[in-house]
Amino acid sequence: MKRYTYTDKKDTRSGFGDGLTELGRTNPNVVALCADLIGSLKMQDFINENPERFFQIGIAEANMMGIAAGLTIGGKIPFTGTFANFSTGRVYDQIRQSIAYSDKNVKICASHAGVTLGEDGATHQILEDIGLMKMLPGMTVINTCDYNQTKAATIAIAKHHGPVYLRFGRPVVPIFMPEDEFEIGKAIKLTEGKDVTIVATGHLVWEALQASEVLLDAHGIEAEVINIHTIKPLDEEAILESVKKTGCVVTAEEHNIFGGLGESVSRLLTTRLPKPQEFVGTQDTFGESGTPEQLMVKYGLNSKSIVSAVRKVIKRK
């Protein structure tokens, strides 16, 4: 089984910032908007290089979504930047009517998703955003796992016509993905295994890789880890092919088990290939203050939880 290592750690939001900077140099139609969180979203380099293509909106996210929709009329490709909570729940109707229903080419880029936002607590830790966004017709939903993948995704979504929700996070995490091109909707198989499929997204991908090593070393279980960066449209064939072989699946995400990746996989399997599934995610709860590491442990979002879920699902085969 392939084992993953890393030499460097970085936050995924820096991948967004660097991807945006590169887009600023290569695509004159890319414009950026921010609602008073330039530093958090790592947008300063883009702003320095393209001041005329940056719009500081102030603390007014609803206005930001509308302005972004308007900027597409005239050929611009707007990237909005704020926390995931303020990118989705706060402005759901603006996104629904002015962006999704109006088919506007807006890229909603959302940092600080999930409990790993940390000490600010539950008011800022959205665990419902994937569900909200994947329910919007025509919306592409992407949740990246490390710096490299976030940077590549940021660049890739500029080439895709249509609304996109790009979700990433605050904490520093291992960089383990290669600097590859990013293909929207294409799952990445990270390890080969025959006993269980682990479908993970975002920060849980690294945890899934850690879990796969423990599973092999301590339990002799060979896990096939799939990195699902695109939750919608879901790479259904990749998941079916793997589960056909392994006969069971664990999904892992930093999101409520209601409405997230797990439910998308569950719908797929129920209709095409019914097999046992276990869900790693938050259990219909809000988060709280704490360090990202403490919160990952307390809310069962780590390799240990994935190992338990795998041992449980294998027994149900």
Place this chain on the structure above:
Amino acid sequence: MSTTKLNDMVSQTRRDILRMVHKVNSGHPGGSLGCAEFFVVLYNDVMSLKEGFDMDGIDEDLFFLSNGHISPVFYSVLARRGYFPVEELNTFRLIDSRLQGHPTTHEGLPGVRIASGSLGQGMSVALGAAQAKKLNGDNYLVYTLHGDGELQEGQNWEAIMYAAAKKVDNLITTIDLNGQQIDGATNDVLPMGSIKAKFEAFGWDVLEIEKGNDVEAIQKGMKDAKLKTGKGKPVCILLHTVMGHGVDFMMHTHAWHGKAPNDEQLQKGLAQNADTLGDY
């Protein structure tokens, strides 16, 4: 365009509005009738428009309807300006139609650039379009229309603050001051004080068209508004209209905000508005 010709178009538009909502027994005639003069003048005497329609609208004026429920007047004026066949007004609110209850881009209706209906979003969209024009070195203008009751939505005030702060001076926003909303007079539902003073306090250049149902007054007011653009401030027009204007029993009341006339009422309304250009 001559005032006589514009008045003929207004009369026809009123007939279109009444017939559209009557046919499907739904829709919003009150606000539509009240804004008939504004729409006719805007699309036929004020805006610079290219032939045909493309979404980007570069090198032409743009219009965004924020209070999307007055779609009947919007559809009638778009159709009669040549954006789509006038006969298509027959499909208003019917299944499989491009003329949805509230305007949308989803069905590809030419002339519509944003969905509206959920109130308070149009000004933000217009600001983005206006700023895109500036980035593109496109000197044409962006126009919007909003209901007065719609200003109760908070997003407007985010947009109003932003427009002045960012000197979006290629924008002419019109507020339809008819003083009515669904539950009654705006002054009873949620009094908003002086809308003029509010816009001015936010840093806008405000002008009033006291006779918002008079074609000549609108022509003059829009000309004045245009002269105020490009001077560092967004421009607001307070358009004093009468809801239901042109159909006596629908005037001065919120009762016809979202109610269609019956057969008899339709005939009464049509009798007050001459068939000048031919019914669809």
